[in-house]
Amino acid sequence: MKVDLKCIPGRKGFPVIGEFLKISKQGVRFFEKEKEKYGEVYKFRMPTGMVVGFFGEKSAINLLKHYGNKVNIGNATKDLVGPVYPNSIMLMDGEEHKRDRSILMEAFKRQALNEYIEKLPKIIRQTIAEIDGQQQVEVYPLFKTLTLRIAGKLFFGIDDEVFIDKINKAITPMGQAMVSIPLNIPGTIYNKGLKGRRFLSKEFLKLVPEKRKNPGADFFSKLCAAANDDGETLTDEAIVDHLLFLYQAAYDTTSWAMSYLVYNIAKHTQWQDKMREEVNDLDIGNIDLKTILGLEVSMMVFNESMRMAPSVPLTIREANEPILVDENITIPKGTKIWVSMAMSMKDEKHWKNPEVFDPSRFGKERNEHKKCPHAFLPFGAGAHQCLGRVFAEIIVKMMMTELLQKFKFSVPKDYVLPISEFPIMRPKDGLPIRFENL
Ligand code: HEM
CATH class of the missing domain: 3.30.43.20 (Uridine Diphospho-n-acetylenolpyruvylglucosamine Reductase; domain 2)
Structure with missing residues (x-):
């Protein structure tokens, strides 16, 4: 038009x-x-x-x-x-959107979240083991691997590392293609994104019959069995498209949020100490949803990181x-x-010194975000508000709990994170962090 x-x-x-x-x-x-x-x-x-x-x-x-x-x-x-x-929830409005959102919501209800909390420690510990023995690690690629492993295991029921690596290679250009110049010729990001999509949808479509026949505890199996009130089920293509979009929605966003948080507390070590004090006695292998959601200092730091550089800026x-x-x-x-x-989230009308990293603005005494809820929007708002926001909070807080118990981390005093904001938020240098065993 x-x-x-x-x-x-x-x-x-x-x-x-x-x-x-x-x-x-x-x-x-x-x-x-x-x-x-x-x-x-x-x-x-x-x-x-x-x-x-x-x-x-x-x-x-x-x-x-x-x-x-x-x-x-x-x-x-x-x-x-x-x-x-195509067919993803981000393309849907009105009744169609309501129907598919209510099906996808199943993946984020309390019972599902509790199941994830049981499965996460193994994946988190496997990923953190890769830091052991190294003095400096680029955390952004590490956190990308973590979120891919999590989404692979919990949504698709996959833990084959070779396959996860193939997914990583295909899904990265898919995310970039959404905001690149739409030129479908060999070598362009757009072309690589479309190729990635063809590969992944072919691979996952092959798995549908087996998931329908022998359902597992993963979300793929649940989507295959999901039906609306009229008994309508999703087509094979719709199942795969929804899953691929969840994968994408979870992946870059959470990896960035976690990386930027680690950067902030590597620079502002007083907040690292406060977070460590809060989580030091916890065991992620034996933790419940209420405890995770109740971690106040971790929440303040997470909120402040997302306020300063949100994974989805626009x-x-x-x-x-x-x-x-x-x-x-x-x-x-x-x-x-x-x-x-x-x-x-940087508007001076609502945030005191918005350019300064100051998690205490989210503390009980100041509560800046509650005074201006319309200005704090890291997960969006309204009909399309992020479905995975609590899940993201769980992943970040559990990962940070384990990291803080094992290591002290830092960056050189004069280091400033070089950020690329477009097409997605990411550290240009992978974000090298120095780790010291505790
Ligand atoms: C820190 C991590 C995350 C951030 C900052 C984030 C941010 C957002 C934002 C801003 C939107 C709304 C976009 C719009 O209105 O145009 C959104 C939508 C969405 N997010 Fe997230 N997200 C995160 C993690 C996740 C995770 C872990 C999942 C799932 C596993 C997820 C699933 C979704 C879905 C399905 C939608 C679309 C909802 C709909 O259209 O009804 N997100 N996210």
Whole structure:
């Protein structure tokens, strides 16, 4: 649908690629600079066409939650998510979305979470054993392996390391392809992403008959058996697409969140000590959900890390009808709208010294996030709010508990983490951390 954006300030940018290269290099800083020039609503070009940035104080919460049916996610993401994850939940709206979300939710109910807590220690200890004997380890690749092992074991029932490695190689370009230039020729990220998708969906489709016949305790088997109230089951393709998307949603996000947390407490060692004090007497092999969720210091540090550099800094919706932003600006129907949760989480109106790492802002005395819930959005909000948020919290807290009991960790005083924000948040150098046995 061709949308007339004449009345929206901003510029058209370079043909085809538009601002893609600038955004890749500058990340959220690009949007902040444009906001200073054009105000809170402005247009810019991306390889998929013209879009509108909507970066006011409450833009993110309005678009994700309060606008309800005025916006959709399906059309908004179909050019990005569609080619790599067709049939995924991020392409669904309304009743269809409600139905599939309620099926996927089964993977994150209390009983399922308790089962995961029992299985996680073995995977965590296997991964941490790889640090033993080394003085310095790049933690980002290590945490990626951890999350892949977890998702492989818990969702697919796979623990074959060779296969997990193949999944890793296929899924990394799939994530990148969603936000790359859509050029399907050999050698491009986009092409590698589509190849990865073909490989993984073929491999997993082969497993469906066996999972239906001999179900295991994994989520793959549960999805094969899942039915809605009318007794309708998911097609083989839908099962595989949902699982692949869960894999993707869990993987980069959690690895980044954990890496950035470790970086922060390697730099701010007083918080490392406080976290260690809180978890020192715990045994992850014998821990329950209530204890994990009750770890207050760990939660403050986790929240502060996600506030400062969220795994998902921005997202997109499309207007189903003209949206009146203020008396001067109406965003036309059919417009693809970008909002930034990262910018909300640095807004000086709500956060004291937002550029400073200060977990105590999440403590009982200050509770900055409770005073401005619309500005704390690491897991999004509304109909598409992250399904895996508690699961991510469990993984991070259990991993950190074990790491903190075994090692002291640090970075050189003058080290500053080089971050690449686009297409996904990641440390450019793998994040080398020095480990010292305790
Ligand atoms: C620290 C880790 C994580 C962060 C920061 C995160 C963040 C987010 C955000 C911001 C969204 C909403 C995107 C939007 O509205 O456009 C989202 C959606 C989603 N996340 Fe997460 N996520 C994390 C981990 C996980 C994990 C571990 C899983 C599953 C195993 C998961 C599964 C999902 C799913 C299925 C959706 C789509 C929900 C829907 O469309 O209804 N996420 N996540």
